[in-house]
Amino acid sequence: MAFFMKYILTILIFFPTVAVLILLPINKKNEGLLRNLATLLSLLEFIASYYLFIYFRPDTYKFQFVEKFNWIPSFGASYFLGIDGISLFLILLTTLLTFVSLLSSYRYIKDHVKEFVILMLLLETFMLGTFAALDILLFYVFWEFMLLPMYFIIGMWGTGKRIYSAVKFFLYTLAGSLIMLFGLIYIFIIHYQQTGNFTFNLIRLYNTSIPVNLQILLFIALFLGFAIKVPIFPFHTWLPDAHTEAPTAGSVILAGVLLKFGIYGFFRFAIPLLPNAAQILAPYIVVIGVIGILYGAFVSIVQKDLKRLVAFSSVSHMGFIMVGLFAFTAISINGAVYQLLNHGVDTGALFLFVGMIYERMHTRQIKDLGGIAKKAPILTVLFLTSVLASVGLPGLNGFIGEFLILIGSFRSYPVLTIIGTSGIIFAAVYLLWMFQRVMFQDPHDQTAPYNHHLESFDDMNLRExxxxxxxxxxxxxxGFYPDPFLDRIGPSVLHFLTMLNHHKIIYNAIKIKTGLSNA
Amino acid sequence: MHNIMPAIYGLNSLEKSMLSIIPEAVIILFAFIVLFITFFEKIAKSKNSYYLSLIGIAFSILYVVMLSGRNLTGFYGSVVFNGYDVFLFIAILLSGFLTVLVSKDYIENFDVPYPEYYSIILFGISAMMFLVSSNNLIMVFISLEFMSICAYILTGYIRGNTRSTEAALKYLILGTFASAFLIFGSVFIYAAVGHLNLNSIHTYLENISYVKHGSDLILNGISEYLSIGLLLFMIGLAFKMSLFPFHAWTPDAYDGAPTPITSFMATGIKIAAFAVFLRIYLLIYNYNVINFNDILWVLAVLSMTFGNIAAILSTNIKRLLAYSSIAQAGYILIGIIGGGFYGYSGTLFYLFAYIFMTAGAFAVVIIFENSDIASLDIKKYSGVGYKYPFISAAMAFFMLSLAGIPVTSGFMGKFYVFSAAVKSGYYWLVFIALLNSAFAAYYYIKVIVKMYMPDKEDSNVSCIAAEGKNYGIVNGNISEGIMLAIIICLFFTLIMGVYPQIFINFANYSAASLASL
Structure with a gap:
């Protein structure tokens, strides 16, 4: 047990890889065993990750469960892991959603089952590694390799234009990552020039002081990498394609976990490494965020494809989170992190329901759907719950996150926040309207041919x-009891703000000093 | 030079000279043994020559390891053997080893004598080793020619095949042209400084540059000759490194040559050319009025960009890999431009990583080609991922390594050279290179897409659909040699990507003895 607790992060990260090695010798044809074993192992992983939550100390901002070994001494890179309140919950979300999506794909994934479960488990390893890495090179290795399993999942089990979507997803995010790598290498070299040491240790790199003009350029490089992953408004074009064509499990992971990496990257890397640039550019990013909220909402309203609608709603939600993060107040950042988790839960659930409807109706076109409510009461109730959670109904989780974000950012950007708030109203419009059409619309409506799959529409089974x-x-x-979450997120957020303000004070002091000397 | 030569067991001068070329001598000895086999028709038909070549290379590696740590100079300073050579000899010998491993099945498909084939490969390896260890302009020229002649013969080895012959002829004509540039450059350098030995030239130039401020005249007098000479010399070597404006032979020769030889050219010849260029660059090019780094900058950018664009347009896997090797040459050059200990070590690391990913990719191509000669079209790879999981996964891994995705040696190599260049302030170069990497990922991914995500319209051209024919691989008939080659390549590609420190130490050791020259 002591060994387990000491190396818990390593064990959690590489347990799925070990699971892959267990699955490899099993015959391809034995699909039932492969599915059940993979699901069981991912459940085990989730239960094991719960230990992190139990033993996590909420009274400190410091990184916990730290492990550090030399990896490449020549570059100063180390195998350095540790988590704070934010990565804790993101790790829990990852293990939960991997289990959920493996369980959800029993009906959808019919061929190449072995390859599918192996890729899902490999993906889990790299997602967990990205959240736990505190060494930039290690982070980058996990971050970029993560693309590959996802690319295969979209390309091999997707629908429609799957290859186009998979390649677009891969190249788009790769281009962003490489530009980000340029920024990271640059920061690494600047630190070397200042101290004479090669190091990728994130905590040491936090202390690098970089001239403000250079910071802005580097921030743009990092911004591109993370913004494409988020995705923020002008860089979102890969998202609807990838989400729409991906299999259900892929969409759940993509929306539930992969989109979180962008925000996490801003929180952990871009802003603390380049604090002055972040503060200078924050107003512009908030504007982009607000545009994203409205754009995502408007485009969602007119979508004809159910899955595409949910995908675009992510763009809108991510806009909220960006606004919350870049408002730089304690409340708004708490809200942003909380909303990050909410988005994973809510949108993940929405994609699961969309997948269930697609499996039964064999179409995702909203006009061809309708009348499901009568056939499947359980599905209707649960789907409605997730829709309302996503809309932000009080009592469900979405409300808490959006409320915190809006209260917090109002202090920094009142006008923009008011404009952004209208996004909630539009969210109600597109989600509830979608729900009404999909569930209650008269299936014998003259506008579209009657969908005969409706006759055999069965309600959710026990597995679902x-x-x-x-x-x-x-x-x-x-929604009802956010305290256990906010208690653990809080200290990390406060520390993040302290670091930021510290740099702000120094920067202002320098500005005043130079101003005086000029005068 | 003679005074730094260590006294070893009281040997006389000739014996000391011989000691410095033992690894090459072993290879040449085995090359002759393999050649003599052809006199006896009965033995020549058996597989002796294949095994003898492998044993010869293994012996040579053994001698390199035994001699490592020594600083040897031979033949009046024209051949040196130090840590730099240890690293590159092992790289070249491994490249040769992989070439011989993948050759057996391929060459037996054709009606050509094969002991000579192996013998010429061995001669080629020894020529590359001589090229790396040469420390004299004449020696550079002779070993480069020796290497090229082996390559010309091997390119056109499949006599009945018009493409092979055409490729050999093109390669010969253009190669001779490049050699002319090289020898012309040597002449100009000699005219300027009056020395042929690289160390003497280095010392001479260093002395001049120390007194530069006092006597501009001395430098002015020779600088025109020296610049022209160095420029011409560089063109001669750039041809062998297949950098952009001098690359024209690459796609044709790579495409037409027997695939094992393509692999040999892409790994061995390229490494040898880069190695000798790096040595000469470090010794001579730094002391001149022209800033050669700027010229290399342009060459690197052009090679990367051109190679990647042309690779995207190609549908033949060998041509794709040929263009990709032009782009890779551009990336390797970034390490040299970046310079410094860090940059040279990075260049060597990248070269070492490059062998295994390229040779591995070619080994998979050879497996598919052995089964069906027409399978060089990428379309034919449609759906093979499900049929042959292991070799397809290996191919995907090599492609990702060439694209520079993490967990592979390609990523570590790129990271190494790029950070060296950023360290020296070449921000734009690295930025362009990173954009190029993103761009290049497209065509490497294209191969993976074909293997794992077949389109419906492709399935009628794929290997799978045409079940009736005798596909070697369908019968599970992949020879151990190729499998071993793929496993070696996979092993090194993975290890260098996950835990590169041992190889970095090795490259550092090598770069250190290069810098101390």
Whole structure:
């Protein structure tokens, strides 16, 4: 047990890889065993990750469960892991959603089952590694390799223009990552020039002082990498394609975890490494965020494809989170992080329901759907819960996050926040209207031919209920009792702000000093 | 030079000279043994020559390891053997080893004598080793020619095949042209400084540059000759490194040559050319009025960009890899431009990583080609991922390594050279190179897309659809040699990507003895 607790992060990260090695010798044809074993192992992983939550100390901002070994001494790179309150919950979200999406794909994934479960488990390893890495090179290795399993999942099990979407997803994010790598190498070299040491240790790199003009350029480089991953408004074009064509499990992971990496990257890397640039550029980024909120909402309203609608709603939600993060107040950042988790839970659940409807109706066109409510009461209730959570109904989780973000950012950007708030109203419009059309619309409507799959529409079976149940429980839990979450997020957020203000004070002092000397 | 030569066991001068070329001598000995086999028709038909070549290379590696740590100079300073050579000899010998491993099945498909084939490969390896260890302009020229002649013969080895012959002829004509540039450059350098030995030239130039401020006249007198000479010399070597404006032979020769030889050219010849260029660059090019780094900057950018654009347009896997090797040459050059200990070590690391990813990719191509000669079209790879999981996964891994995705040696190599260049202030170069990497990922991914995500319209051209024919691989008939080559390549590509420190130490050791020259 002591060994387990000491190396818990390493064990959690590489347990899925070990699971892959267990699955490799199993015959391809034995699909039932492969699925069940993979799901079971991912459940085990989730239970094991719960230990992090139990033993996590909420009274400190410092990184916990730290592990550090030399990796490449010549570059000063080390195998350096550790988590704070934010990565804690993102890790829990990752393990939960991997389990959920493996469980959800029993019906959808029919061929190449072995390859599928192996890729999902590999993806889990790299996602967890990205959240736990505190060494920039290690982070980058996990970050970029993560693209590959996802690329295969979209390309091999997707629908429609799957190859186009997969390649677009891969190249778009790769281009962003490489530009980000340029920025990271640059920061690494600047630190070397200042101290004479090669190091990728994030905590030491935080102390690098970089001239403000250079910071802005480097921030733009890092911004491109993270913004494409988020995705923020002008860089979002890969997202609807990838989400729409991906299999359900892929969409859940993509929306639930992969989109979080962009925000996490800003929080952990871009802003603390380049604090002055972040503060100078924050107003512009908030504007982009607000545009994203409105753009995502408007485009969602007119979508004809159910899955594309949910995908665009992510763009809108991510706009909220960006506004919350770059408002730089304690409340708004808490809200942004909380909303990050909410988005994973809510949108993940929405994609699961969309997947279930697609499996039964064989179409995602909203006009061809309708009348499902009569056939499937359980599905309707649970789907409605997730829709309302996503809209932000009080009592469900979405409300807490959006409320905190809006209160917090109002202090920094009142006008923009008011404009952004209208996004909630539009969210109600597109989500509820979508729900009305999909569930209650008269299926014998003259506008579209009658969908005969509706006759054999069966309600959710036990496996599907178990799949979504953890997410539904979380929606209520996070909606009614956010304290256990905010308690652990809080100290890290406060430390983040302290670091930021410290740099701001120094920067202002320098400005005043130079101003005086000029005068 | 003679005074730094260590006294070893009281040997006389000739014996000391011989000691410095033992690894090459072993290879040449085995090359002759393999050649003599052809006198006896009965033995020549057996597989002796294949095994003898492998044993010869293994012996040579053994001698390199035994001699490592020594600083040897031979033949009046025209051949040196130090840590730099240890690293590159091992790289070249491994490249040769992989070439011989993948050759057996391929060459037996054709009606050509094969002991000579192996013998010429061995001669080629020894020529590359001589090229790396040469420390004299004449020696550079002779070993470069020796290496090129082996390459010309091997390119056109499949006599009945018009493409092979055409490729050999093109390569010969253009190669001779490049050699003319090289020898012309040597003449100008000699005219300027009056020395042929690289160390003497280095010392001479260093002395001049120390007194530069006092006597501009001395430098002015020779600088025109020296600049022209160095420029011409560089063109001769750039041809072998297949850098952009001098690359024209590469796609044709790579495409037409027997695939194992393509692999040999892409790994061995390129490494040898880069190695000798790096040595000469460090010794001579730094002391001149022209800033050669700027010229290399342009060459690197052009090679990367051109190679990547042309690779995107090609549909033949060998041509794709040929253009990709032009682009890779551009990336390797970034390490040399970046310079410093860090940059040279990075260049060597990248070269070492480059062998395994390229040779591995070619080994997979050879497997598919052995089964069906027409399978060089990328379309033919459609859906092979499900049929042959292991070799396809290996191919995907090599492609990702060439694209520079993490967990592979390609990423570590790129990271190494790029950070060296950033360290020296070449921000734009690195920025362009990174954009190029993103761009290049497209065509490497294209191969993976074909293997794992077949389109419906492709399935009628794929290997899978045409089940009736006798595909070697369908019968599970992949020879151990190629499998071993793929496993070696996979091993090194993975290890250098996950835990590169041992190889970095090795490259550092090598770069240190290069810098101390």
């Amino acid at each position: 209920i178990i799949t979504v149940l953890p997410l539904i429980i979380l929606m209520f839990l996070m």
